[in-house]
Structures are given as C-alpha cells and as structure tokens.
Amino acid sequence: MATRSTTSNSQIILNGVLAQRKSEIDPGAEDSSFFELFTAEQVLKDYDLSYDEIESGLVGGGQDGGIDGIYLLVNGDLVQEESDYSHLKRDVTLDLIIMQSKTSPGFQESPIERFITVSDDIFDLSKDSATFTSVYNEALVEAIRRFRNLYKQLAHYFPALNISFVYACKGADPNDSIKRKVIKLKEAVARHFPEAKCNFSFLGARDLLSLAHREPQRTYSLTLAESPISSAGQVGFVCLVKLRDFFKFITDETESLRRHVFEANVRDYQGSIQVNREIQESLQNPTPEDFWWLNNGVSILATKASLAGKELTVEDPRIVNGLQTSREVYNYCKSRGMDDEERQILIRVIVPPEEESADRIIKATNSQTAVSQASLRATDKIHRDIEEFLWPKGLFYDRRKNYYKNEGKPRDKIIGIPHLAQAVMAIVLQKPDTARARPSSLLKKDEDYSHVFNPDYPVGLYHVCAETMQRVEQHLKSPGSGLARGDRNNLRFHVAMHVIATVTNTTKPTPDEVAGVDVDGLDRATIQSSLDVVKAKYDDLGGNDQVAKGPDLLKAILEDS
Numbered sequence: 001m002a003t004r005s006t007t008s009n010s011q012i013i014l015n016g017v018l019a020q021r022k023s024e025i026d027p028g029a030e031d032s033s034f035f036e037l038f039t040a041e042q043v044l045k046d047y048d049l050s051y052d053e054i055e056s057g058l059v060g061g062g063q064d065g066g067i068d069g070i071y072l073l074v075n076g077d078l079v080q081e082e083s084d085y086s087h088l089k090r091d092v093t094l095d096l097i098i099m100q101s102k103t104s105p106g107f108q109e110s111p112i113e114r115f116i117t118v119s120d121d122i123f124d125l126s127k128d129s130a131t132f133t134s135v136y137n138e139a140l141v142e143a144i145r146r147f148r149n150l151y152k153q154l155a156h157y158f159p160a161l162n163i164s165f166v167y168a169c170k171g172a173d174p175n176d177s178i179k180r181k182v183i184k185l186k187e188a189v190a191r192h193f194p195e196a197k198c199n200f201s202f203l204g205a206r207d208l209l210s211l212a213h214r215e216p217q218r219t220y221s222l223t224l225a226e227s228p229i230s231s232a233g234q235v236g237f238v239c240l241v242k243l244r245d246f247f248k249f250i251t252d253e254t255e256s257l258r259r260h261v262f263e264a265n266v267r268d269y270q271g272s273i274q275v276n277r278e279i280q281e282s283l284q285n286p287t288p289e290d291f292w293w294l295n296n297g298v299s300i301l302a303t304k305a306s307l308a309g310k311e312l313t314v315e316d317p318r319i320v321n322g323l324q325t326s327r328e329v330y331n332y333c334k335s336r337g338m339d340d341e342e343r344q345i346l347i348r349v350i351v352p353p354e355e356e357s358a359d360r361i362i363k364a365t366n367s368q369t370a371v372s373q374a375s376l377r378a379t380d381k382i383h384r385d386i387e388e389f390l391w392p393k394g395l396f397y398d399r400r401k402n403y404y405k406n407e408g409k410p411r412d413k414i415i416g417i418p419h420l421a422q423a424v425m426a427i428v429l430q431k432p433d434t435a436r437a438r439p440s441s442l443l444k445k446d447e448d449y450s451h452v453f454n455p456d457y458p459v460g461l462y463h464v465c466a467e468t469m470q471r472v473e474q475h476l477k478s479p480g481s482g483l484a485r486g487d488r489n490n491l492r493f494h495v496a497m498h499v500i501a502t503v504t505n506t507t508k509p510t511p512d513e514v515a516g517v518d519v520d521g522l523d524r525a526t527i528q529s530s531l532d533v534v535k536a537k538y539d540d541l542g543g544n545d546q547v548a549k550g551p552d553l554l555k556a557i558l559e560d561s
Contacts, residue, residue, distance in 0.1 A: 010205035011105065011170050017212060025411045028474070032103055036060055039101040039168040039203070040069045042211035046252070048260040050402055051411045052419050053078050056439065059139040060101075061485045065121070066114025069099035070143045072150065074159075076259050079146060080440040085153060091331045092159035096147055099166040106171035107202060112181040115165055116188050122147070123192035138486040138545045161196040163189055168203040217258075220317060222249045224310040225344050235305055235351035237312060240292060243283075243329055244338030246345050250319075250326055257330060260402075262319050279328040290343055297346030298322030301358050305349050314349060320362045356384075382453050383417065389459045390415065395466055412474065415466045418442065422493065423465040424452045427500050428514055430554070432493035437549035460515035464500070467519040472496045475527045490548035491534055498530040498557060507558065533560065 022034045029037070040054050056078075060068035072079045073095040075088065085092075100111050121127060121135070122144050129148065132141045151161070165185065182200045189198045203211070223245040228237040241249075252258055282294050299322055304315035319326060329345065352358040387397040396404035398416040405414060421442045426432040429451060435442070443449045472495050475481065476488040483491070499522060504513045537556040541547045 007105070008172060008205065010172075010209055014170060014205040014209055017209065024408060027410075028412075028477070033060075035103050035168075036068045036099075036101045038212075039166075039208065040071075040099060042208060043097065043099060043166050043168075043201075043203070044071065045211065045214070046256070046259065047073065047076060047078065048402060049078060050398065050416050051405060051414060052416055053080070056080050057143070058485065059137060059143060061137060063135065063137040064140055065118035065136050066100055066111055067098055067118060067140060068101045069097075070140065071095075071097045071099075072143065072147050073097075074150065074154075076257060078440075079150060081438060082146065082149060083441065085150065088154065089157050091335075092154055092157055093162065094151065094154070094159050095162045095164065097164045097166065099168065102167075102169040104169050104171065107167065107169055107174035107178050107204070109178050109181055111167055112178065112185055115167075116181075116185050119185065119188045120192075123189060125152075125192070133544075137484065139489070142545055161193060162199070163193070163196050164199045164201065166201045166203060168208060170208075171204045172206070173204065174202050219313060219315045220249060222246075222312040222314055222347070222349070224312055227310065228307065228312070230307070234353070237305060237307065237347075237349045239312065239347045239349065240344045241347050242341065243291065243333060243343050243345055244341050246298075246326075246329060246347065247333040247338060249317075250330060255334060257327075261317055262323055262326070276324050276328055279325055280332065283328060283332040286343065292344050292346040295325055295345065296322070297348065298326055299348045299350065299361070301361065302349060302351050305351050312349060317349075320358075359384075380453065382455055385459055386420070386462045390463055390466065393463060393467075395463070395470075397466075412470055415470075419469070420462060420466055421452045423469040423496065424462070426493035426497050427465050427468060428457075428461065428509075428511060430497055430508060430558075432497045433549055433551060433554050435493040436490065436545075454511075457511045458515040461511050464514050464517045464519055465496075468496050468499060468517075468522060471519070471522050472499065472527055475524055476531070481531070486545065487538075487543070490545055491531070491538060494534045494538070494548070494553060494557060495527065495530050498534055499527055502526065502530055533557070 018031075018035065018038060021038060022029060022031070026034055026037070036058055037051075037054060040058065041049075044054065057069050057071040059070055074085055075091075075093055076095075098115070100115070102108075102111065118136075121132060125148060129141060129145050132144065136144075151159070185200065186198045189196065201207075222239070222241060225240045225242050225245075228239040230237050250258055250261060279295065282291060287294075299320050300314065301318045301320050302314045302316055304313075306313050325345070333341070350361060352361060383397070383399045387399050390397045394413060396407075396409045396414045397420070398404050398414050401416065405411075418440060422435040422439060425442060425448075426435040442452065469492070472492055473488070476483055476492055476495070481488075500509060500514060500517060501507060503517055503521065503526065506513065534553075534557060537553055537560070538547060541552055541556065547553050
C-alpha cells in the first residue's frame with residue numbers, strides 16, 4: 001500500500017537540486033543511480049567519505065535483496081576489505097547502515113518487507129553465506145561476509161552494534177500501516193542480535209533537502225583554562241585546556257567524534273597498545289601531577305585562529321599529532337561524564353602560512369615518535385608534484401581528502417590517493433588482482449608504498465594511470481557494456497592493465513613507456529577490445545569477485561598477450 005502523494009514544493013525543489021547536482025558532479029549517470037549516490041552522501045555526511053568510498057557500498061541492481069547501499073564502519077572508519085582489527089580490544093563500536101533509495105513520489109510497504117526478508121539472512125549467523133550466491137548479487141554477499149567476519153573477530157570484546165535502516169524516496173511522511181512494518185523489522189533483527197541498537201529512518205523530500213542544505217561545520221570554539229602563550233609575527237597559541245572542554249571540541253552534539261578533524265593525522269587509532277594503556281591509566285587513576293604534565297599533548301593546524309578572552313575560535317581545525325591521546329580522552333570522557341573533571345591537556349594551535357609549511361609540521365611532529373614512513377605519505381613532495389601536474393589537465397588530485405569534493409568538482413575528475421595507488425598497482429606493477437582485493441590497505445606497508453609512489457617514475461605516468469582508469473570506468477558504466485555493478489568493479493583494473501599493454505605493444509611496459517602513452521588515443525573501441533578479452537577469461541574462470549581477486553585471471557590474460 002503506497003502513501004497517497006501529490007507533488008509538493010519540497011519535491012519540486014528536490015528535483016531541481018538533484019538535476020543541478022547531477023549536472024555538476026556526474027552528468028552521465030542514470031537518474032536512479034545518481035539518487036542512490038546522493039542519498040548515501042547525505043546519510044553518511046558526518047563520516048566524511050570520498051566518492052570512491054561511497055560508491056564502494058552501493059550494491060543496487062539485480063538480486064540486491066531490496067538493498068541499494070550497505071556500509072560497515074568500525075569506530076567510524078569505513079571497512080572495505082577483510083582486515084585484522086584484533087588490536088581494538090575495548091570501546092569498539094560497529095555501525096551497519098543499510099539503505100534503500102527509490103525515486104518514487106511516496107513511501108510503500110514492500111521495501112520494508114524486503115528489508116525484513118534480507119535481515120533474516122544477514123543476521124542469522126547459522127546460515128551459510130555461501131548459499132546466498134544464488135539469491136543475492138556478489139557485492140551484497142561480500143558485504144554480508146565482511147560484517148559477519150568482523151563481528152565474529154571482535155565478538156569476545158563485546159562491541160557495541162548499531163544497525164541503521166534508511167528508506168529514502170521523494171515522498172512526504174509515511175502512513176501508519178507503513179510505520180507498523182518497521183516494528184516487524186526491528187523484531188526480526190532482535191531475534192538474532194537482541195543487544196544491538198536498531199534504528200529506522202524514513203527520508204522524504206523535505207528530509208533530504210534538510211540534509212543537503214546542512215553544510216559541514218568549519219569553525220569551532222575551544223575554551224581555554226588559562227590565557228595562552230602566542231607567538232610574535234606568526235599565528236600560533238600554546239594553551240592549557242580542561243579535559244572536558246577538549247572533549248566538547250572534538251565531538252558533535254551527539255557526543256560522536258568529529259571524524260574530519262582527525263583526517264590529517266598520519267596514524268589511525270592504534271587501540272590497546274602500550275602507550276594508549278598508559279594514557280588510559282593516567283586518566284582513570286589521577287595522581288598529584290596534572291594530566292598535561294604526563295602527556296605530550298595535541299597539535300592542531302587551522303586556517304584561522306583568533307582569541308577573545310579565554311575563548312579560542314578555530315577555523316578548519318586538523319589534529320596532526322596527538323590522535324592516540326585524543327581518542328583516549330574521548331573514550332574516558334564518554335564513559336564517565338566530566339562535570340567534576342578539572343585536569344588539563346596541553347594544546348598547540350598553529351596557523352601555517354602555506355600548505356608546504358603544514359606538510360613540514362605534520363612530518364616533523366610525527367617523526368619524533370615511532371611512525372612508519374608510509375604513514376607520512378600524504379606529506380611527501382611527490383603528491384604535491386602529482387597534484388600540480390594533474391591540475392592543468394582537468395584532473396583534481398585529492399591529496400587532502402575530500403578537498404575537491406567539498407569544492408564541488410565533478411566526481412569523475414577527482415582522483416584520491418588510494419584510487420591512484422590502485423591504478424598504478426594495476427597498470428605499472430601489473431597486479432590488478434591486488435588492486436581489486438586491497439582497496440584501502442595498499443599503502444600501509446612501506447614496501448608497497450615505495451613501489452607505487454616512486455620519485456624515480458616520470459610524473460606523467462600518474463596522469464596516464466589516472467586518465468586510463470577514468471576512461472575505463474566510464475566505458476564500463478555505459479549502458480552498452482551490459483555489465484552489472486559487481487562485474488564492473490571486478491574487471492576495471494584488469495581491463496586498464498590490458499589497455500596500456502595493448503597500446504604500448506608490450507606485455508610488460510616500462511614506467512617510461514606508460515608515461516609516454518597518448519591518453520587521447522584511448523578511445524572506446526580500444527577499451528572495448530580489451531574488455532572483450534578480459535571478460536572472456538573472467539567468465540571462463542567463473543566470473544565472480546574471487547576470480548578477480550585471485551591470480552588465475554591475471555595469469556590467463558598475460559599468457560594470451
């Protein structure tokens with residue numbers, strides 16, 4: 001039963017916003033596909049995900065079980081692959097967000113009924129996920145496996161599990177019969193995970209507009225315990241801040257971490273390592289020494305900072321050193337409340353005069369502690385060189401995550417560091433299977449990083465790799481390709497590798513040969529020819545994600561070249 005609907009002002013305005021955003025960001029997308037992307041972007045706005053990360057969770061298409069998007073996050077970080085999270089031994093939060101986006105003008109009962117059906121499969125751990133392959137598409141099955149494996153890995157640490165369902169359309173409020181279906185959905189989830197928090201959101205035209213209009217906060221206030229020390233001739237402050245006021249600075253109104261504030265930090269939160277246990281010990285068991293006597297504190301970069309009394313206003317803050325301390329303070333304050341907490345933390349707020357200065361500060365402050373060189377990658381000169389080389393060619397290298405997304409640049413012209421690393425891994429190093437299997441962890445090892453971002457490579461190589469991936473992905477998304485979303489994701493890196501090998505007329509082109517490719521010659525006919533070769537091998541081997549991630553497809557392609 002559908003909600004009776006007439007066209008409202010909100011629907012008219014939403015359609016206009018969608019048309020404008022689509023023309024700016026992804027003009028070639030189908031309306032329904034862009035609505036899925038748009039909805040996911042709004043729902044996940046506080047997680048500060050890139051377009052590539054948002055795209056990775058879209059599973060809509062044939063055999064999707066009524067799910068258009070599914071996202072798993074651990075402590076706010078997106079999980080894109082099977083990884084070891086055993087270092088997270090306490091205060092672990094898992095968020096599973098399941099979405100359905102319909103361009104229909106009203107809410108209906110059937111989407112919630114499909115949520116109920118698929119929930120029994122997702123959350124009943126006694127069901128073998130291998131049996132789902134005949135029911136659901138590969139992308140959804142892979143997401144289900146990822147959730148189950150991660151939950152089992154962390155189960156003995158009793159993680160907090162939040163399961164959120166989102167149903168978006170262009171309608172108004174749902175009627176009572178539709179709302180009653182939500183009760184049955186929550187009951188279905190509770191049968192398998194009774195301790196989980198299960199939320200459901202109806203997002204109509206008015207709600208989507210409100211989310212779209214909400215701009216990320218850029219300016220924050222930091223209450224100081226004492227008047228700060230400031231530097232002459234440059235903007236910088238050394239401050240003492242009460243723990244409770246620092247907690248307010250790094251959290252939003254729901255007391256959730258402001259993820260984007262930590263984006264510039266070169267290291268992820270390390271969990272229960274020795275230094276963090278020591279920080280937590282000093283927080284849990286106060287001594288005569290103040291907290292700032294026992295801790296190095298936190299360094300923050302900003303675009304502006306101004307002082308009025310004991311209130312420091314900070315614009316675009318980025319915590320570049322002190323993530324472990326910040327997370328331990330967050331965990332401590334969140335668990336106990338802070339009304340009677342008078343201890344203080346040392347904070348440095350710096351406004352660097354230029355971006356190069358910011359890079360030097362990030363590298364210097366983190367080099368004083370044990371940090372792998374790969375962790376400092378975004379500050380390396382090679383990334384600034386790539387950004388400057390790609391700019392006049394109409395490509396935007398997202399060295400600072402989501403900088404160009406927030407600037408409104410077209411989605412298919414933004415190249416993130418992880419995506420470029422995948423392209424180089426596939427095309428230059430000829431490891432498309434690795435690029436497919438490890439989208440978010442390619443650069444965690446120094447060895448991988450040095451092979452991908454090698455200063456000895458001609459910088460034009462990165463342009464060719466980026467442009468090749470863009471053209472291949474556009475071709476694979478075109479209606480004429482006839483490819484499902486899962487197959488596009490599985491084939492793109494192998495096709496890109498084959499394209500460059502073909503145009504250079506060599507099985508294993510050198511970096512100089514890759515850099516010398518005329519990307520204007522990479523037309524649809526060339527890409528289609530490579531797609532035909534790769535797709536045939538892919539289908540012969542079984543045509544699934546395990547084939548794309550394994551060595552046999554690569555071997556078959558190279559043997560036939």
